[in-house]
Amino acid sequence: MKKRIIISILSVIVLLAGAFFIYVSDYYKADDFALQTMKSVEIKTEGNLTILSPAFPSEKGIIFYPGAKVEETAYLPLLEKLRQSGITCVLVKMPFRLAFFNSDAADDIFQKLPEIKQWYIAGHSLGGAMASSYASNHPDKLNGLILLGAYIYGDIPIDKTVTIYGSEDTVLDQSKIDYTENVFVIEGGNHAQFGNYGKQKGDGNAAITTDEQQEKAAETILNFINQ
Secondary structure, three states, rough: OOOHHHHHHHHHHHHHHHHHHHHHHEEEEOOHHHHHHHHHHOOOEEEOEEEOOOOOOOEEEEEEEOOOOOOHHHHHHHHHHHHHHOOOOEEEEOOOHOOHOOHHHHOOOOHHHHOOOEEEEEEOHOOOOOOHHHHHHHHOOOEEEEEEEOOOOOOOOOHHEEEEEEOOOOOHHHOOOOOOOOHHHHHHHOOOOHHHOOOOOOOOOOOOOOHHHHHHHHHHHHHHHHH
């Protein structure tokens, strides 16, 4: 009897593990433009980190958490726009492409780049939620929080947060954005176009291009961190 129970439990574990790996194996891949950006921009890879360093850096840096089940390199075009403005960007590759498996990933970054004096943490969608959680728990380490297609999660001063989302975003639960300070809506933008990974299931149809949405997002982010 005991043997049957053990076999049954092991069978359930195997089935659940199999279902999980099937789930995480189906993810949004970076498009050709993002892959070309990776080839044309000088980047440094250290473990799960991709570092974009400007030719003439400021003392400001952004740690970026990707959205759920999105290949992290899909965000390189957006981060490249920020790098060109003197911002050091650190893109984090998450386990199974799900940020909640390593929400404290930022802990490993600060000491790697001691020349950065002002750190901001950013994230898209689930990555934004986990970045928000980290900012809430480590207010002494960060100068601000940047949310893309996400809302504040945790206890964070509104004046140290910027929230950006597209008017056509039908993935984000916009009712959760029950605050108005430092909230910016990109007209014609949607949920997926903060990255370069194509159409996302359940998302609205964008009325602007991916590049246009990212240009507006980058401009808003720069205004926030340079204020």
